[in-house]
Amino acid sequence: MVEAAGQAVLAIDLGGTQIRAAHISPDLTLSCRRAVPTADEEGVDAVVDRICDLASDVRHQAAASGLPAPAGIGISSPGPLDQRRGIVVAPPNLSGWHDVPLADRVEAATGLRTFLERDTNVAIVTERRYGAARGSRDAVYVTVSTGIGGGVVVDGHELIGVDGTAGEVGHITVDLDGPLCGDGQPGHAEAIGSGTAIAREGRALVERDPSSTLAALARDAEEVDAALVSRAADAGDEAARAILDQAWIAIGAMAASIVNLLNPEVIVFGGSISVHRPDMLEAVRREVSRRAFPIPARRVRLERAQHSDDVSLLGWLPLLNERIADPAFDRVAAPKLEET
Ligand SMILES: [Zn+2]
CATH class of the missing domain: 3.30.420.40 (ATPase, nucleotide binding domain)
Known part of the structure; x- marks a missing residue:
């Protein structure tokens, strides 16, 4: 109720x-x-x-x-x-x-x-009141789909920031010399972990290795997107698997930074990639326990969102x-x- x-x-x-x-x-x-x-x-x-x-x-x-x-x-x-x-x-x-x-x-x-x-600030309110973060006073929502976005609640209040831009977790830098993000900056989590980034790496793989499973799948597909890279990885394409592994590590490093900065009770993962790739959350758990301080890393729950559309x-x-x-x-x- x-x-x-x-x-x-x-x-x-x-x-x-x-x-x-x-x-x-x-x-x-x-x-x-x-x-x-x-x-x-x-x-x-x-x-x-x-x-x-x-x-x-x-x-x-x-x-x-x-x-x-x-x-x-x-x-x-x-x-x-x-x-x-x-x-x-x-x-x-x-x-x-x-x-x-x-x-x-x-x-x-x-x-x-x-x-x-x-939209992501409304999402954290939804999950905190009626979903996976119910009852928590310190919670973060992360959406992983074409981009990576976030919403933050600290001590029961939505974190907005002086200009309203707080909570843009996807633009935490995880690789100083990494690929350029849509905003032109190098190495943001979104530039490595998002569906757009996975698709970009997938297209590069198809060009580099026309004999790969991904290249074979690409010949029958309209475009090389994150879903196709996922299919190739599941079919045993090692290079496609490596693209996903890199993406999950970037998201894990981003989550570890969130844990160190905010000491949240729970981080809720929504968005199409979180829904379709349970292995992402497993990898994020591993990276958080490796990279974040032990006390907040032990405390934080990493959960799938309970609400979708x-x-x-x-x-x-x-x-x-x-x-x-x-x-x-x-x-x-x-x-x-x-x-x-
Ligand atoms: Zn960015």
Whole structure:
């Protein structure tokens, strides 16, 4: 059973490929689900309009179904973003988005209080309230899929940072001279451990060794992606196996740094790679016990996420109810932050 968490909310997950929305009742029931393609190539205004339409749709269907009226709208978005001002800053996977005041625009269109948060920060709220990190006061969520993202809770509070960018665990440096990350810097965990990095190494292997199992699989596949490298490794391709081993070590080194820095009770691993590769978590356990200080390494639990697709929606139920009452997130009453 889930304890009641204030009023119903309307949650939206703005992803690079899909926008998803649902009504969430105080008992955590998700209703009136909707999903549409993001289609960011049509421009910022078109995407914002789609978000507003989706919100109105869900709201009206919920009202027609007799569900409780939502207290507001929570939007999960890729970072970087400014959650206090409700601004999407410049996510790499939403082309053309620069300093978009998304919360204000949705609020103006719907008349409902609207809040913005990074998708992984909503995910840690979900897992801490309703999932693998339930009951913990110090917890970290790590998603491993095309990229590596994270959300952090310290002493029961989401860690946001002065600019809202805290928790970007994927950009911890694990190799001073390593491959370049999407942000142009060498050796970030994401540049070695993410699905994108595994695919890049897989393509290099196919070029280097046309007689490899991976190269044979690649001839019948549309593209060399992390899933194909996984299949080759499972079929006995040693070089493909080595790519995965390197990726898992990078994620393990990143996790060890998190353990040393934050001494969390639990790190929850979500995202498609965590789901499909149980060997990743085993390797991460090994690296944490090798690389982190003994006391926090013994303490920390490393768990698979209990929520998958809805991990960026459910957390809005407690989060939005908290933020409605928090003056730091009141964009009308709060003085505008001075530019520094
Ligand atoms: Zn990076």
